[in-house]
Amino acid sequence: MNSKKLKISFVLIVISIFTSFVISICVGKYPITLDDIKNLILGNSINEMSRKVFFTLRLPRTIMTLTAGFGLGMAGSVYQTIFRNPLASPDIIGVSSGANLGAAVAIIFVGNQINLVAGSAFIGGLMAVYAVTLLVHVTQNNSTATYVLAGIVIASLSQSIIMVLKFFADPESELAAIEFWSMGSFGSVTDLKLQVVLPIILLGIIVVILFRRQIFLLALNEDESRMLGVRVTLIRVIILSFTTLVVAAIVSITGLIAFIGLIAPHIGKLILKRQNFTTCIFSACVGSIIMMLADCLARTLYTAELPISILTTFLGVPFLIYFMYHKKEEQI
Template sequence: MKKHNLLIFALLTGTAFILSLFIGQYSIHLADMGDPSSMSFRVFFTLRLPRTVMAALAGAGLALAGYVFQTLFSNPIAAPDIIGVSSGASAGAACMILLMGSHTLLTAGGAMLGGFLAVMLTIALAKQAGSDRTASFLLAGVAVNAIAQALLMLMKRSADPERQLASIEYWIMGSFASVTLSEVVPAAILALCGIVPLFLLSKTVSLLSLQTDEAQMLGVPVAAMRMIVLILTTLVVTSITSITGLISFIGLIAPHAARLIRKNNDRRTMLLSMLIGAVLVLVSDSIARSWGSSEIPISILTSLIGAPYLVFLLRKGGHTLD
């Protein structure tokens, strides 16, 4: 299994991607695909393809972000929430919904800005502590997370319960329902601007899991690299969540599963983590849009699928989280 796990998950991702293109309330008829005016053609290219691409990208990107955070903080249960990215993005999105209404692009912009502001605040607080140690970042992240959550609650309290509050809650639960091609392209470009360098930096990211002194003695300029990696990861998370809303559990489950399968901390484990993330989100989104008359928010499904899978892997591998 270990030798072929990348190939197996690459095939699974490909299969999930293709199935996702054809699963949904409306059945795609292959015979009609040659006709640009047919419903099948329009549904496929206007709805299914952008949505499937975004789902695969979101799964891979969030899994990569989780993998990097777990490595950076030497903590197998670290996730993008840990330095306040997700709660910052939620607060930013909620702020835009309150100020400008449920405008997709403005909400996305607010989420991105909120996520980045949260990380910048985390970095500034960690620096104020006078140390570049991991513990300082984690504690600063906890503080920023709490601030963002408090702001979010404040905004929810003052939101119009009929429209704004529902929009905020729906955004927080995450969905690919309103994803369009015009949103996918810029989000994908931004996400790839973070994913590609992070993937290429995997060797250095692995060394950042060591203690600061140890990594520095192996030639890594730890403070600078940690900052670069944090900013690139934030770019990935915010560019995805700004379009999709929050997608729970992927950043935690996918990298953890990859580590349990490969028992390593290298580039291939990073890639496996991305493939697992992509499969999980593609499968969750396919179920979300085909089960029942109305769509199920994606986070409900990623948690329902991810948690038992994690328990299965833990039992199989005999691992604990300590």
């Protein structure tokens, strides 16, 4: 793709993000019109209910969907690059499973208090990555394959513990809460929660951007990376830690969100037909659009709000099928 087409692609993706953002603010059980948004921005008089809904719920929720989609799309692209695996996603090193375990522990032993569940999920995600790193250190094998295998081990162990917790959980309250949390939702996002997690997400994204050159050097053979002056083990741990920080901060508020980290990088590469950090940013933007559209559908398709992972899966599967056929045609 030449420079002109690349610029056009980014202009279109930015317009799509802006359009999705406006739609997301307007859509919901309490509708907010474009005139309401204009009056709020200009500081004109508007009824108090619209003001509260806009600033306390709808705007924070829309910012969170945009940020979550961006963060998960970028994380998926980074994981796929570092692990040289097109199927890599936040699950690859046990982040999602660890967060799910943390949430389940809080629900069973503390109660379904949203703040405690979110904090426990955040700690669980970070502990899962720490466990993966510790397992790799014990094996004294720092290869990419070892990280993947360690992630599978920790994820499987987390899922086993979750199944034990489900077995002893109260089926009328605790079990339902664990299952609902594992399907993801933006329904609990408020302005106060956004103020807590947004700085953490932005910190992780900024660090990943600062290490953009090292990320693609890690995609090379380890010996080649070392020859180019990369301290492979240290840089990999730093990048994985801050990428995981982004994912853990997101899922601590939203619950588990399927498919965004997997499908967004594939769509980005399919459109731009290149693999560099520009594609990583583009993939993150794609993730934002899919997330905002999925959240709009979650709020409007049914009388009760649908779990977000249902919609992200239905939106993502057609793209993945198209990608599979596209790769098949390339091989032919």
